Amino acid sequence: MSATAGHAGPEQTAPAVDVGEARALTPAEIAWVVLLPCAIAMVAAIVLLGPPLGHLLVRPSSDALWPPTWWEARGSPEPVEYGRYALAVLAPAVLAAAILATVRRAPALRPGTIRALVLAGQSLVLAVVVVAVLAQHGAILVDQPPRENQPQREIFGVAALAAAALLLTAALLALRQRAVVAWCAGLARETSRRRAVGLAIAVVIAAIWLLQTITTDRLSEDLGQFNWTMNDAFAVLNGRTPLVDYHIIYGKLIPYPTALALAVFGETGLVYTLTLAVMSVLALVAVYAIFRRVVRSSLLALGLFVPFVAASDVQHTMTISAMWPMRYGGAYLVAWLTARRIDRRAERHGWVLFLVGGVVAINALEFGLGAVVASIAALLCARPPRSRQAALRLARDVVGGILGAVALVSLVTLLHAGTLPQLDNLLQWQRIFGNLGWFSLPIPTASLHLVVYATFVAAIGTAVVRIARAADDVLLTSMLVWSGTFGLIAGSYYTGRSEDLKLLCMLSAWAFALALLTVVCVRALAARSWRSPTLAELLVLFGFAAAVCSIAWVPLPHSQFARITRAMPDPVYRADATSFLGRRTRTGEKVIVLLPEGYRIAHALGLDNVAPYGFPNAIVTVSQMRELIATAHREQIRRIFLPRPGVQLAHEGQTAQEQLEALLASGYRATAEWAGFLELTAR
Numbered sequence: 001m002s003a004t005a006g007h008a009g010p011e012q013t014a015p016a017v018d019v020g021e022a023r024a025l026t027p028a029e030i031a032w033v034v035l036l037p038c039a040i041a042m043v044a045a046i047v048l049l050g051p052p053l054g055h056l057l058v059r060p061s062s063d064a065l066w067p068p069t070w071w072e073a074r075g076s077p078e079p080v081e082y083g084r085y086a087l088a089v090l091a092p093a094v095l096a097a098a099i100l101a102t103v104r105r106a107p108a109l110r111p112g113t114i115r116a117l118v119l120a121g122q123s124l125v126l127a128v129v130v131v132a133v134l135a136q137h138g139a140i141l142v143d144q145p146p147r148e149n150q151p152q153r154e155i156f157g158v159a160a161l162a163a164a165a166l167l168l169t170a171a172l173l174a175l176r177q178r179a180v181v182a183w184c185a186g187l188a189r190e191t192s193r194r195r196a197v198g199l200a201i202a203v204v205i206a207a208i209w210l211l212q213t214i215t216t217d218r219l220s221e222d223l224g225q226f227n228w229t230m231n232d233a234f235a236v237l238n239g240r241t242p243l244v245d246y247h248i249i250y251g252k253l254i255p256y257p258t259a260l261a262l263a264v265f266g267e268t269g270l271v272y273t274l275t276l277a278v279m280s281v282l283a284l285v286a287v288y289a290i291f292r293r294v295v296r297s298s299l300l301a302l303g304l305f306v307p308f309v310a311a312s313d314v315q316h317t318m319t320i321s322a323m324w325p326m327r328y329g330g331a332y333l334v335a336w337l338t339a340r341r342i343d344r345r346a347e348r349h350g351w352v353l354f355l356v357g358g359v360v361a362i363n364a365l366e367f368g369l370g371a372v373v374a375s376i377a378a379l380l381c382a383r384p385p386r387s388r389q390a391a392l393r394l395a396r397d398v399v400g401g402i403l404g405a406v407a408l409v410s411l412v413t414l415l416h417a418g419t420l421p422q423l424d425n426l427l428q429w430q431r432i433f434g435n436l437g438w439f440s441l442p443i444p445t446a447s448l449h450l451v452v453y454a455t456f457v458a459a460i461g462t463a464v465v466r467i468a469r470a471a472d473d474v475l476l477t478s479m480l481v482w483s484g485t486f487g488l489i490a491g492s493y494y495t496g497r498s499e500d501l502k503l504l505c506m507l508s509a510w511a512f513a514l515a516l517l518t519v520v521c522v523r524a525l526a527a528r529s530w531r532s533p534t535l536a537e538l539l540v541l542f543g544f545a546a547a548v549c550s551i552a553w554v555p556l557p558h559s560q561f562a563r564i565t566r567a568m569p570d571p572v573y574r575a576d577a578t579s580f581l582g583r584r585t586r587t588g589e590k591v592i593v594l595l596p597e598g599y600r601i602a603h604a605l606g607l608d609n610v611a612p613y614g615f616p617n618a619i620v621t622v623s624q625m626r627e628l629i630a631t632a633h634r635e636q637i638r639r640i641f642l643p644r645p646g647v648q649l650a651h652e653g654q655t656a657q658e659q660l661e662a663l664l665a666s667g668y669r670a671t672a673e674w675a676g677f678l679e680l681t682a683r
Helices: 027-057 079-104 111-136 158-174 178-188 192-213 224-237 255-265 269-295 298-312 314-319 328-344 351-363 365-382 388-417 428-434 449-468 474-490 492-496 500-505 507-527 535-553 557-565 572-584 598-605 622-634 657-665
Strands: 590-593 639-643 668-674 677-682
Touching: 027 079, 027 111, 027 449, 079 449, 079 474, 079 492, 111 449, 111 535, 158 535, 178 298, 192 269, 192 298, 192 314, 192 557, 224 255, 224 269, 224 598, 255 269, 269 298, 269 328, 269 474, 269 507, 298 314, 298 507, 298 535, 314 500, 314 507, 314 535, 328 351, 328 365, 328 474, 328 507, 351 365, 351 388, 365 388, 365 474, 365 492, 449 474, 449 507, 449 535, 474 492, 474 507, 492 500, 500 507, 507 535, 572 598, 572 639, 572 668, 572 677, 590 598, 590 622, 622 657, 639 657, 657 668, 657 677
Parallel strands: 590 639
Antiparallel strands: 639 677, 668 677
8 A cells, every 4th residue: 555644644753864954844744833823823713703703603583482481492592602613614724724835835944843843733632632532531621511411421431442442552563564464455455356245245234234223113102303204204295395384303305205215115114214224324335435436445445434334323323313314314425426526537517416415405404515515625625726717617517516406406396385495494493503592502611522523624634735745646635625524514513502412423424534534544554564653643543443442332133123023012102193183183174283293193194284393392483383373374274283281292292381372372272182182273
């Protein structure tokens, strides 16, 4: 394997012969030297400029969370946090500019001075990692703001970290043996047979991990988020249209293919979860395909892929359908299209990449937008426009593709609803989470999020060093830029509600960047016969070893099959709700059902449910309550069904007393109640 320099490459150390004479710094050494002053400058900017920038970005809203005393409507705006994070996202650009500006006139320093400055930069990163890990384990900064009874999750426990250290030590010692290196080189050789086998193994691995996401109707009754997302698919089957008359929190467009699958293969939880699992498997295989292109070896790609999948599923976050495939699925598809375009040096049909990216961004804004911006950055790194025509061609592809995505979504919406989508509906939940601070939590002073952030910055910094060195492997450089840019923009998902569960959900983006950094470190160490690893290289490889240890989270196939096939009683909640609504309605009647799985129940009974929201606890603002009442009056709804206040149905169904009172004041009266279900009838 060829040697490369970058984040942890060989060029950051002094020459083998230290003659004591001044010499020009290499690009990698420059990166470490400018890191400390850039970090100081950006921390000062974040502290001083973050508050005014945040108040500029997050404007006060005329809307408000409501009812103010309801737990489901808690939160307060955090503009300062968003402003500071926006500056943190810009920090890698400042670092990149400093590196490139200094490279043009590289200063000459004595080797001893260079070693000291490089060590200072690496020590800063080590200090950040140590503080983050200790804080995440509660060893320091124990007086951080309360987390609203959120349990602290030990993301990488002491045992896992110790195992990672032992694994890394053993690997470094073993790879100093020529026989081991020769054996690994033999495994790395690519053949058509190994390529086919590698792809098959990747598919099997992805399928095994996604078995845990498959469930049945008898198993799903108390799965809250599952009931939210599946209800969205049934809303489409029931005639509602996302971005028009039905407001979806998670994937805005995913309900279309899932509704199609339900209509074709059966309206069951098994069909729904199988559909999502297939989408997630395809997304994971796309990542494997990226790794294979980068390392040019199917078996080496599997060595990166398995730890990536394992780290993506720490504490089984792949079971969260709002993340897999709704957020990550489309993003990794865009990453694969970008890598394929760069690797093939294709110039034609560039708009197709951004057509897909635009659709992905409409479906899940933070992750989709991150993927689109990351792809632009990666293409610019791979082939910087050398002329005005080249720049215009790239701009045409970007704008044309995104406009094509808007046109495609508009056409589907027009065919389904007879009207165009409303941009205001696309941004509704971003305003509720951002401007109103729904369920907001402050970012802790220190935790594992600092390690995740540092990894994204390292990926971009490594790519910049490789650009300065004119490194041959353009694909690796570009995908490093992609991974860092995507991770930083998608990280806004964690900024608003900075709880450990959302941090766990960011580990997939972190593992993707970490795997690419590992390729850089392995190639650099291989060029030095696996001797004298630098501090930075050890940090990267230790992180990768921790990802390897995450394989312990693998869902064992036999246990998953036992879970899926075990005997369970018929769902009680759905039967009760169907019975109650069936007795109180007639087929074809137009109603509003605000119960868990309300759209599924209405669809089964042949009712026309026109609720703009799936649950009462998705109605958390004054404007949303007004829209619900306006919909009821406009559609001349005679019956509204919702949970009785004080009752929680199927894990997620709750109604605030103030919501009931608002409906009663708008012209409805309570006419029937049974098993926690409440019927309101127009006066």
